[in-house]
Amino acid sequence: MEEDVKTLKDYLQMARRRKYDIAIPAFLFLVVSVVVALILPPVYQSQATILIEQQQIPSDLVKSTVTSYADERINLIQQRVMTVDNLTRIIDKFGLYSKEKDKLTAAELAEQFRMSAHLELINADIISQGRNSKATLAFKLSFDDKNPQLAQKGTNELVTLFLNENVRNRTERAEETTVFLEEEAQKFKGEIQKIENELAEYKEKYSGSLPELLSANLSSISRIENEIQQLNLQEKMLDERKISLKSQMAVAGQGLLASTTDSHAPSSLAELKQEQVRLLSKYSATHPDVLRIKRQLTILESGQAPEESDASAKLQDARQELAKLKQHYSDNHPDVKATQRKVDDLTDSKSPPSTRKLTDQAASNPAFLQIKSEIDMAEVEQSSIRTHRAELQEKLKLLEMNVSQTHQVERGYYELMRDLDNNKAKYNELKAKQLEAKLALTLEEEQKAEKFSLLEPPLLPNKPIKPNRLKILFIGFLVSIGAGLGIGYLREMMDGSIRGHRALAYIAGAEPLVVVPYIENQEDRDRTRKNVINFSIMAGMLFLGMIVAVHMLYMPLDILWYKAWNRLGLI
Structure with missing residues (x-):
């Protein structure tokens, strides 16, 4: 089919x-x-074009604190401008949406205003580091309304808000950056002062053991040791001089011994023994002077009483005690002086009456007095040498202790210095950045940095954009x-x-x-x-x-x- x-x-x-x-x-x-x-x-639209002008001063000379991209800042400004409060103020100012005010809430009216406002970015293709990218050169603001005059006024108000918000936003960012850097610099300044105080206390506590004093301490130790050696040598020379002077005193006392009775010795036993040693070093044992000194020693040794033996023992103990005290204290120490006086008293009391008598007789002999004066001067010099040597030994102990502590002190000292140097470097860096931020703030306040400029102001529209009949x-x-x-x-x-x-x-x-x-x-x-x-x-x-x-x-x-x-x- x-x-x-x-x-x-x-x-x-x-x-x-x-x-x-x-x-x-x-x-x-x-x-x-x-x-x-x-x-x-009909619905009319009034449109304005805002150009984004680049920084007038080269960024190599003055850097801006605002580093975000233009489209990012524009979107941020849009969010800040298109708030319910700002839009409600614009609606009330120009009588927008008069019929809808009784039916809609403020948020709904603001949303209707947002739907009528439009933002369009104008981008350009650029090649940066071999890559194609887009750069925002300008942007367009527009507002739609059934009344052309209201459309123009709404657009003009949006343009004003955008320009003012851009200036305020950039200035606020520059101010916030400046304040932040200033606060951080003050924090580091306080930290530096704290470390400096700790360093001062540390130096005061270990004033003699600081690392920079190590070479000076070692040099002082070497100098003091040399000086102590010189003092020991001087003391030895004074001892030899005293022996020589006492020998001369013994020789001078022989003339006095001849005028005294034969039952008494002209000098002390120790001095006669020293004189005997001196004479034996120069003469033979049969020399008349040697024989005379030997007879005097025999007389003194045979003429000692039991009381004199006890006095000799006490004198020996006192001398041993004086030697121990001198090992720990100086000659000016009260204990040393008291023991020295005790030794002198025992020495005087130990001398036999004949010796004391002989001493009394020698006191009127000028030669004997001169020798005695030289011996006293030697003893004074020895006392001064001992005192000075004790002081040097105390200094030497202190310096040696400081040197031994230097390596331990060095660790804490360098740690404080390292913290101080790091904080100072960070503080100087922050101060430099703070100065740069102040320049950037001045740049923003004088609007020499990147800015928004009105390229095409909003005009009164004579042709509707919709409907498209x-x-x-x-x-x-x-x-x-x-x-x-x-x-x-x-x-x-x-x-x-x-x-x-x-x-x-x-x-x-x-x-x-x-x-x-x-x-x-x-x-x-x-x-x-x-x-x-x-x-x-x-x-x-x-x-x-x-x-x-x-x-x-x-x-x-x-x-x-x-x-x-x-x-x-x-x-």
Whole structure:
């Protein structure tokens, strides 16, 4: 069975049969689209262009404290500007959304304002370090409203807020950087003062053991040791001089001994023994002087009483005690002086009466007195040497102790110095950065750094951006044609009538024997001509109306409609 395939002629016949089903809906849809295009109120947009100017002073000379990218700062400024408080203030200032105020909350009105405000970045392709990237050169701000004056005022207010917020934001960042660096510098300054105080206390505590005094201490130790050696040598020379003077005193006392009785010795036993040693070093044992001294020693040794033996023992003990005290104290120490006086008293008391008598007799001899004076001077010099040597030994002990502590003190001292140097270096670095931050702050305050400048101010719009009436009319025209054809085709599909021999053959399954064509008479021809004329007039009027609406009324219609809507209080 042959498939029922419709030809162009069938569709034309279908359109002719359903001309009213197609024309009426199409006409209604077209009228609706025209009405919609005409009654929609115009929306105006005022736009401003803001240029991002680079820093006027080279960044090598003065660096800015704001290092973020331009698009990042613009988005940040947008978030700060588009707050509910700022937008509510703008809405109240210009009386925006007067009808919606009673129905919407402040947050909803602010959201409606955000939907009407637009931000568009203007980027440029740049090549940096072999990579393609985009740099923001400028951005556009715009605001939409049914009133062109309000659109301009809203855009102007947004521009003002953006410019002021940019200046405030950059200045605040520079101020915050300056304050931060100043606070950190003050912290390090306080830390430096604290370490300096600790270092001063440490130096005072270990004043003699500091590392820088090590060479001086070692030099002082060497000098004091040499001086002690010199003092020991001087003391030895004085001892020899005293021995020599006492020998001379013994020789001078021999003349006195001849005038005294033979039962008494002219000098002490110790001095006679020293004189004997001196004479034996020069003469033989049979020399008359040696023999005389030997006789005197015999007389003194044989003439000692038991009391004198006890005195000798006490004198020996006192001398041993004096030697022990001198090992620990100087000659000026009270204990040393008291023991010395005890030794002198025992020495005087130990002398036999003959010796004391001989001494009394020698006191009037000038030679004897001169020798005695030289011996006393030698003893004074020895005493001074001992005192000075004791002082030097005390200094030597102190210096040796300081040197032994130097290595332990050095560790803590260098640790404090290292902390002090590190803090000073960080403090100097912060002070240098603080000066740079102050220059950057001055740069921002005088607007010599990167800034936003108004390139194109917002103008009063004379042409709405929406609705696009031409687009609405065109779309309405296409929709009306499609809707008419669709409804006509739907009606044809719902009609069960058999039209044409092909439909009959398709249903019956066999071709008819005879096909009688439609015989058109004069009435049919008149009706067809009349319909063509009517549809042509209707189509021409619709087409002419669309052309007039688009060409003649499109531009001024927005202004007329704006005035009409404004008078009716709808704007």
